[in-house]
Amino acid sequence: MLPIEGIPKVPNFKGLNTAGTNALISLGGAALINAVFGNYWGVFNEYGIPILLADNVISMKYNSTYKIAQAPVEKGSFACYNKVTNPYKATVQLSKGTGGTLMRGAFIGQIETLAASTLKFHIITPEYVYTNACITGYDTAREASDGAQLIKVNLHLEEVREVVVQYDTEEVKNPDDAKPKDGGEKQPASANKSLLKSGYDFVMGLFK
Template sequence: MTTLPISDKQKQSSKWRFVNEQGRNVLPDAVVFQVSVTSGGKVVSEPIEKGSFMSYNKVTSPLEINADLSFSGTNAYLQSVIDMIENLKQEISYFSIVTPVYEYERMTLQNYDYSLNATDGLGVLHINAQFVEIREVDVAYSSVDVSTITAADAKNPSDASKVNTGTTTPAEPTGEQQEAGERAESIMHKGIGKVKYPSGK
């Protein structure tokens, strides 16, 4: 990586701070040479007739920041910076990235890579880091008993819960039901008597 000479004033204006909720630094102030911010999302849509489509929802993705950070100092200092950024990657926590123009809250370090070289007798540490926004939501739980769904509440009648009504006693058929059953039985017997078998049997 090639470093470009910049003045002390430019260094001060381009410094970023990384602070936790208590306002303490989780990384030393860094000079940032390049940064890219991605604020993504996705529009949910459904195709309709004649090649048209209807969009009916939007999902916002977490903010992502890719930054080239630079630190300079003794070998011991640079090693401490490497240890700190490794701890940030391992920890499940978030912090704020304070830039000269904006403060990005609830960020965490996703991954990083680094290189070392020497400039003016001091060691220089270059870190390319990817930060991702953390969004916390409150999940609401319901105590509704879904084991019993009535036919009125079900979207489809077949979705209704089956209810165990216990042992039932058969009811005596009515006179009309009895007569209909006897007629059906008589027709069945007459039909059996008229069955014709192929010749030879």
């Protein structure tokens, strides 16, 4: 983790080291893109390739919220014990008016396909990069003041955070020392007759 000036050297002090590192990564990515390509706006896939055939990015709205967990206690009071980050939400407004009917139709079809997928995208602005977002929906609009051929699309995205599952293996010298595993509820099976009991029943049946 990167050190932050003015913060005691305590591992992940109140989560600020992690938050500061993530912010510096997004800020540095935007600075690199700005240095190479200039002031660039758009929605890119995980490999840095533009995903939409839009003419312009008209606007971008970003919303980030945090939640403080609270619990009621005695005498009408409450206690706060944790603060967590909610997934950020963003709306990118794109426009498409060139290319004729075929290209505008391909633009809408592309948005429809990406909105139904589970792919992750990055929102790139000249100042900052918002990473790992999934398209949750979109809406389109056409206004007489803009002309019948200009299509405006509001692309709604929400942050996705993947969880890494870790599987541990237990090694013991004696198999009896292994921890019991819950196999769920099982139906009782009927008891099998022993060979001796089966032979006895067979012999007794001969004398009947």
